[in-house]
Amino acid sequence: MKKEKNWNLIIGCVLTGMTIIFVLVGFFYTPYDPETMDVTAKLAGVSAAHPMGCDNFGRDILSRVMKGSGTTLVVAAGTVAIGTMAGILIGAFTGYYGGVLDEVLMRIIDALFAFPSILLALVFISLLGPGKYNVIVALGIAFIPSFSRIVRSQFLYQRNMDYVSSAKLQGASDIRIMFVHILPNTLSVLRSSVMIGFNNAVLAEAGMSYLGIGVQPPDASLGRMLSEAQSYLFAAPGFALFPGFVIIVMVLGFSLLAEGMKDA
Amino acid sequence: MKYIVRKLISFFVTLSLVSFLVFAAFAVIPGDPALSKLGTDATPSQLAALRGEMGLNRPLLVRFGSWAVSFLQGDMGTSYSYDRPVAGMILDKIPITLTLALMAFVLTIVIALPLGIYAAKHEGKWPDRLIYCMGQVTMAVPPFFLGILLTFFFGLVLRWFTPGGYVSYQSDFLGFLGYLFFPALAIALPKAAMALKLLRGSVIQEARQDYVKTAYSRGNNTNQVLYKHILKNALIPVVTFLGMTLTDMIAGSIIVEQVFSIPGLGRILMTSISGRDYPVVQAIIVWIAILVLVINLIVDPIYKGIDPRIRME
Numbered sequence: 001m002k003k004e005k006n007w008n009l010i011i012g013c014v015l016t017g018m019t020i021i022f023v024l025v026g027f028f029y030t031p032y033d034p035e036t037m038d039v040t041a042k043l044a045g046v047s048a049a050h051p052m053g054c055d056n057f058g059r060d061i062l063s064r065v066m067k068g069s070g071t072t073l074v075v076a077a078g079t080v081a082i083g084t085m086a087g088i089l090i091g092a093f094t095g096y097y098g099g100v101l102d103e104v105l106m107r108i109i110d111a112l113f114a115f116p117s118i119l120l121a122l123v124f125i126s127l128l129g130p131g132k133y134n135v136i137v138a139l140g141i142a143f144i145p146s147f148s149r150i151v152r153s154q155f156l157y158q159r160n161m162d163y164v165s166s167a168k169l170q171g172a173s174d175i176r177i178m179f180v181h182i183l184p185n186t187l188s189v190l191r192s193s194v195m196i197g198f199n200n201a202v203l204a205e206a207g208m209s210y211l212g213i214g215v216q217p218p219d220a221s222l223g224r225m226l227s228e229a230q231s232y233l234f235a236a237p238g239f240a241l242f243p244g245f246v247i248i249v250m251v252l253g254f255s256l257l258a259e260g261m262k263d264a
Numbered sequence: 265m266k267y268i269v270r271k272l273i274s275f276f277v278t279l280s281l282v283s284f285l286v287f288a289a290f291a292v293i294p295g296d297p298a299l300s301k302l303g304t305d306a307t308p309s310q311l312a313a314l315r316g317e318m319g320l321n322r323p324l325l326v327r328f329g330s331w332a333v334s335f336l337q338g339d340m341g342t343s344y345s346y347d348r349p350v351a352g353m354i355l356d357k358i359p360i361t362l363t364l365a366l367m368a369f370v371l372t373i374v375i376a377l378p379l380g381i382y383a384a385k386h387e388g389k390w391p392d393r394l395i396y397c398m399g400q401v402t403m404a405v406p407p408f409f410l411g412i413l414l415t416f417f418f419g420l421v422l423r424w425f426t427p428g429g430y431v432s433y434q435s436d437f438l439g440f441l442g443y444l445f446f447p448a449l450a451i452a453l454p455k456a457a458m459a460l461k462l463l464r465g466s467v468i469q470e471a472r473q474d475y476v477k478t479a480y481s482r483g484n485n486t487n488q489v490l491y492k493h494i495l496k497n498a499l500i501p502v503v504t505f506l507g508m509t510l511t512d513m514i515a516g517s518i519i520v521e522q523v524f525s526i527p528g529l530g531r532i533l534m535t536s537i538s539g540r541d542y543p544v545v546q547a548i549i550v551w552i553a554i555l556v557l558v559i560n561l562i563v564d565p566i567y568k569g570i571d572p573r574i575r576m577e
Contacts, residue, residue, distance in 0.1 A: 108285075111278045114556055116515035119549070126537040126545050127289055203406045207519050210408050211534055223408075230412060230523070234420045244409040252404035 009260025015253025022246075023073050026066030034063040034220050052242040055225070056232055065243050067220040069250065075136050075215065076201035080194055082140025087147025088190075092178045094148070095155025106152070109145045117142040118204050122213070130213045139204055143197055150193050154186040195258035199251050206247050222247050267565075275561055280332075282553045287328045290542045335550065341543035345536070350547045353532060358551060359433060360528035364444050364451070364521070365513040371452035372459055372509065379456075380463030380502075381490070387468055395464075399457040407516050411450035411523035418446060428525045447524045451516040455509045462505055466498040473497075496570075503570055507563035511556045 031051075038058035046053050052061035090109070094102040112120060117139075124138035158164065159182065167181050208214030209223030217224070222243040229240035306314075331341070340350035383395045405413075419427040425446060431439035470476070471494055479489045518530035525531075529548055536544035 107277075108281065111281045111285075114278065114511070114560060115282065115553065116512050116556070118515050119518070119552060122518075122533070122537060123286060123289065123545070123549055126540070126542075130538075199404075206406050207408055210406075211519060211522055213534065213537055226409060226412060227522075230415075233412065233416050237416060240409075240412050240416070244405075244412065247406055247409065248401065248404045251406075252401060255404060256400065 006260050006263055008256045008263065012253055012256030012258070012260045015249055016257050017253075019069065019073075019246075019250045019253055022066060023070045026063075026070050030060075030063035030066050032060035032063045034059060034067045035218060036060075046238055053236060053238040055228065055236075055239050061225075061239060061242055064220045064225060065222065065246050068222040068225060068243065069246050071132060071215055071219050071221050072202055072205050072223075072247070072250070075132060075139070075205045076198050078136035079139040079143060079201040079205070080198050082136065083143030083147045083197060084190070084194055086140075086144045088151050088183070090144065090148040091151025091153075092155055092183070095152035096159050096174065096178050096182070098156075102152075105148075109148050113145040113149060117146065117200070118207060120145075121204060121208065125208065125213050130216050132215045132219050135205060135208060135214045139201055139208075142204075143201070147193065147197065150189060151186060154189055155182055158182045158185055192258055192262060195254060195261075199254050199258075202247065202251055202254075271561060271564065275557055279553060279557055282557075283332065283335075283550045284328055286546055286549050286553075287331060288324060290546055291324055291327065335547070340547040343536070343541055343544050345539045345541045345544075350543050353544060354529065354548055354551065356434075357527065357529045357532055358555075360526060361514065361517045361521070361530065362555065363433070363441070364448055364517040364526065364528060365510070367441070367444055367448035368451035368455070368513045368516065369506070369510050371448050372456045372513075373506065375452065375456035376459035376463060376502075380460035381467060381495070383460065383464045384467035384471070385486075385490070387464075392464075395460070399461050402453050402457040403461075405454060407450050407454060408519050408523050410453055411447060411520050414446045414450055415523065430524070430526050443524075444526070447517075447520045447526060450520050450523070451513055455512065455516075459502055459505060459509070463498065463502045466501050467494055470494045470498045500570055503566065507560070507566070510559050510563065514552060514555055514559075 036059065038054065040058065050060050050062065052065060055061055055064065090105060094105050120142035121135075121138040124141055125134060128134040128138060155178070164177055164181060167177050172181070205214055205221070206223035206226070209221040210227045212224070212227060214223055215221035225243040226240055229236070229243070232239050334341070338351055340354070342348065343350055343353060346353070379395055383392045386392045415427045418424045425443065429443065431443050433440040467490075476489055476494060479493045484492070517528065518533060520526075521528045521530035522534065529552070533545065533548045535541070536548070
């Protein structure tokens with residue numbers, strides 16, 4: 001039987017690749033300065049000079065979308081990094097040792113897990129105040145419960161395996177067993193949850209910035225552009241459509257990639 | 265019976281834990297509510313007096329205790345920014361957000377079930393592929409952007425509804441439900457796409473089991489096998505997923521309310537977060553926690569009822 005082509009992987013790679021190139025170029029070069037306003041070009045439509053048109057201040061949307069997707073990616077990466085690292089630490093210790101520490105921590109984690117993570121992030125944002133770095137911290141903390149649970153269940157399962165007992169017999173320390181022996185065996189499970197987490201982080205950041213409590217100006221952000229664009233939906237639909245489509249391409253590419261890697 | 269008692273105990277433990285965490289979080293943050301209320305030109309003695317009046321100089325646990333007791337009595341504190349009782353500000357908003365979330369939930373089921381079954385029945389053929397592709401794209405759309413797209417298309421181009429023309433549920437309940445349709449759709453579509461993908465996969469997987477062959481050999485036709493045998497088992501993971509999404513729907517409502525200018529909990533939560541109006545934020549978060557936990561309390565026995573393999577322990 002001929003193996004069917006892994007379209008998820010192919011399309012996912014292409015979309016993700018495009019996004020990354022788009023963002024990387026945006027770090028170094030944008031067609032216009034994303035902050036420069038041009039009164040003559042207010043809400044200008046799509047043209048050769050402005051491929052995505054201009055916003056209500058006459059700022060070039062393409063340049064702003066490039067900068068904004070960069071912000072979104074940085075926030076998502078930071079979020080996942082915090083969530084994964086703290087999740088690995090908490091999950092490893094609770095899953096490996098069990099006992100009272102596990103009971104107490106897992107009670108708290110379960111209580112937080114019942115709570116939608118974006119709401120958790122809102123609580124932290126209201127404590128920390130808005131801004132790019134606070135969003136990373138808030139979302140990162142909000143993602144810890146789910147990562148901890150995944151890592152913990154893996155450690156619970158792996159700690160009774162033969163290779164762990166044999167490592168113990170050879171006198172390996174607990175820390176070594178946890179992070180050198182068990183952790184690598186949990187990576188395949190972790191990889192897919194990291195990718196899903198990354199997408200959730202992109203969506204959460206966009207949502208929070210849309211609500212006005214995420215990334216703050218002068219940092220460009222896709223969510224914020226969408227909220228500004230909403231009042232001009234009829235006059236300049238492109239103002240909302242382009243940033244929105246960039247979010248979709250970003251998330252779609254990554255989720256197809258995750259799915260394709262699962263099948264590969 | 266034992267099961268119900270245990271569930272209720274865990275409900276109250278979790279609720280107390282969450283409200284304490286929220287309370288403690290707001291208590292330890294830098295920033296002085298008395299200062300923000302009086303402004304920077306307040307004299308130290310004025311500040312000290314107000315702090316005493318607001319009870320800010322008592323120990324944390326005592327403050328939490330008295331806050332929890334008055335919360336249970338219906339007194340949720342006083343808003344810093346509006347100087348009004350918080351209860352009056354949020355209680356009539358809860359039905360709005362809850363209705364929106366429930367409506368989104370119903371829409372998710374209405375969309376996902378038939379499409380998921382249809383796709384599974386036509387596995388590998390073009391309707392299945394089309395549904396799969398559309399589902400993948402829908403999952404990637406943030407609900408608030410979907411809301412903007414729906415506003416643009418159905419509100420501005422087709423003029424099926426007036427964007428921003430929210431109808432209050434106290435004055436016209438049907439009009440209220442009508443206005444909530446598109447916001448609910450915006451929340452529902454991405455979740456429906458996930459549910460239908462799950463259902464499709466689960467039906468296809470169940471269809472390969474031996475009991476399906478047995479059912480066919482007894483002379484059942486495809487529909488009988490599908491609806492009487494396969495679905496019963498295939499729905500189990502889907503119901504679990506739906507139970508989890510119901511709480512996400514509440515979070516989704518908070519954001520989508522902004523898109524459609526619906527004056528629910530989300531709106532007031534946003535203004536109080538920006539205005540650092542902590543008593544309001546705190547009360548809303550605790551209320552959402554109550555909603556989430558009540559939902560879990562109701563959903564849990566349902567999927568235990570569907571799957572007899574999960575014993576009620």
